[in-house]
Amino acid sequence: LAKTTQPISMDSYEGQEVNITCSHNNIATNDYITWYQQFPSQGPRFIIQGYKTKVTNEVASLFIPADRKSSTLSLPRVSLSDTAVYYCLVGDMSYSGGSNYKLTFGKGTLLTVNP
Amino acid sequence: DSGVTQTPKHLITATGQRVTLRCSPRSGDLSVYWYQQSLDQGLQFLIHYYNGEERAKGNILERFSAQQFPDLHSELNLSSLELGDSALYFCASSVGEPRTYGYTFGSGTRLTVV
Numbered sequence: 001l002a003k004t005t006q007p008i009s010m011d012s013y014e015g016q017e018v019n020i021t022c023s024h025n026n027i028a029t030n031d032y033i034t035w036y037q038q039f040p041s042q043g044p045r046f047i048i049q050g051y052k053t054k055v056t057n058e059v060a061s062l063f064i065p066a067d068r069k070s071s072t073l074s075l076p077r078v079s080l081s082d083t084a085v086y087y088c089l090v091g092d093m094s095y096s097g098g099s100n101y102k103l104t105f106g107k108g109t110l111l112t113v114n115p
Numbered sequence: 116d117s118g119v120t121q122t123p124k125h126l127i128t129a130t131g132q133r134v135t136l137r138c139s140p141r142s143g144d145l146s147v148y149w150y151q152q153s154l155d156q157g158l159q160f161l162i163h164y165y166n167g168e169e170r171a172k173g174n175i176l177e178r179f180s181a182q183q184f185p186d187l188h189s190e191l192n193l194s195s196l197e198l199g200d201s202a203l204y205f206c207a208s209s210v211g212e213p214r215t216y217g218y219t220f221g222s223g224t225r226l227t228v229v
Contacts, residue, residue: 034217043117043205043220044158087158105150105158 022088119221140208
């Protein structure tokens, strides 16, 4: 399973765009990049997943450069309710890959949105 | 509501005791995953079941066991409990390959061992 590195914490203000970058230098060919959000005492919530280039959904965008050694989660116009821990995971998400069974979330990035 | 139901929400028990945590996956999801989250650790994968069969084990202690029943609900059994077992225990489910939608987590069971 590819090791990931993300900042321990970030601060932002309401209405700003927030970009959280994750490094995954040893990403494998079959690995996907997935981001989760976790509020205190709640289970993580799937945000977005991608393989290459850009993926966008109703809550976030995920930018992945051509070498795929990093990825950036972009949250547009954050609000106080976006204060949470954000986890970056990298792994082969198919059952044939096997390693996805053992996804470990690490420490994540604590995003604090201030008024 | 994520659709994954975990009971009980809170559990306080004494060292040496045994407890059972229950998880009902989202309707249609065949896979159930158990995770443990303590204050000093991230979310640690424990075990994965797919349609009643154990598929993978992570850092699960021998004092812990799990099973998935024909109706697809799962139970995590923790025995000979120690203070260090105090943690949040999450269950997640997925319909099959979590490639597109990832895992859906429940709200967890907070276990306190005193």
